[in-house]
Amino acid sequence: MKEKELRIDGIDKVILKHLINDARTPILSIAREIGISGAAIHQRLRKLEASGLVAGSKFMINPKVLGYETLAFVGVHLDTASKYSEVIKRLNEISEVVESHYTTGNWAILIKVLCKNNEHLLSLLSDKVQQIKGISKTETFLSLDQHINRQIKL
Amino acid sequence: MKEKELRIDGIDKVILKHLINDARTPILSIAREIGISGAAIHQRLRKLEASGLVAGSKFMINPKVLGYETLAFVGVHLDTASKYSEVIKRLNEISEVVESHYTTGNWAILIKVLCKNNEHLLSLLSDKVQQIKGISKTETFLSLDQHINRQIKL
DNA sequence: CATGAAAATCAAGCTTG
DNA sequence: CAAGCTTGATTTTCATG
Helix, strand or coil: CCCCCCCCCHHHHHHHHHHHHCCCCCHHHHHHHHCCCHHHHHHHHHHHHHHCCEEEEEEEECHHHHCCCEEEEEEEEECCCCCHHHHHHHHHCCCCEEEEEEECCCCCEEEEEEECCHHHHHHHHHHHHHHCCCEEEEEEEEEEEEEEECCCCC | CCCCCCCCCHHHHHHHHHHHHCCCCCHHHHHHHHCCCHHHHHHHHHHHHHHCCEEEEEEEECHHHHCCCEEEEEEEEECCCCCHHHHHHHHHCCCCEEEEEEECCCCCEEEEEEECCHHHHHHHHHHHHHHCCCEEEEEEEEEEEEEEECCCCC
């Protein structure tokens, strides 16, 4: 969490560009492309990790292969008296909820959910989400098509 | 893209659980933990990749280190005459837009944007997003706090 | 940059249901 | 027989001085 003055140059960007696309790219193959030693890449990566810019690396799972075809956003209205953290704790226990945001605007919470199909989504909402104490109302937006999905540009 | 009947057993889950958390976990260390050979893990991973369940691996960048502190969702209303694909193409040129969804409900498009601060968001919306031909109106929801952020459960 | 140690990869061959 | 595992040789990568 130490904020050292972080300077990323062109070489860092090339390194990260590779690893953002494929975290298992061999460091030496990047080194060969850039024309510097593998050890140099190592040092830069350690620096980037220490700075916190690189938060880690993850395998990406394709939900469709597991039969999860329905992606939706759900705006959640809370009772005025409700404890936000209590509701989040309940939402966290629902594995289909993959994101939650405390938001300004119409609702208190916006969540992203992954379901197998529309029936699954419907039962999830009525049997689980809307059963949570403190949630008064929900508003659902199906994602029919996700085009852009990327990370921040370096 | 061949859909072979995919069966993932407990061993596959252990392997993926490690790699979802850290894509650079050495395969042999997973092998030792499970008690099978590294080559066996390798074979299973090839199978999982061939099935499409594993969509790849990515380095995760922490936007805050780059000064991007503001996350927002923006609902985009389109003119009835508007071409969705044209608008998406324009949105795709805006690097701050990291997700886009064609949605049912109030808007046509829901996007997720990353900005350095509120002024940056404001100028992004007025100077770039709302300049796109076909976009009639936008509605912004600031994410004040993101708690849940994960992948689908295996 | 060079080097020993570790890991990944590959090809047979073995085991088991 | 087929699927999955093991073994061991070979290549590649890692991490350190």
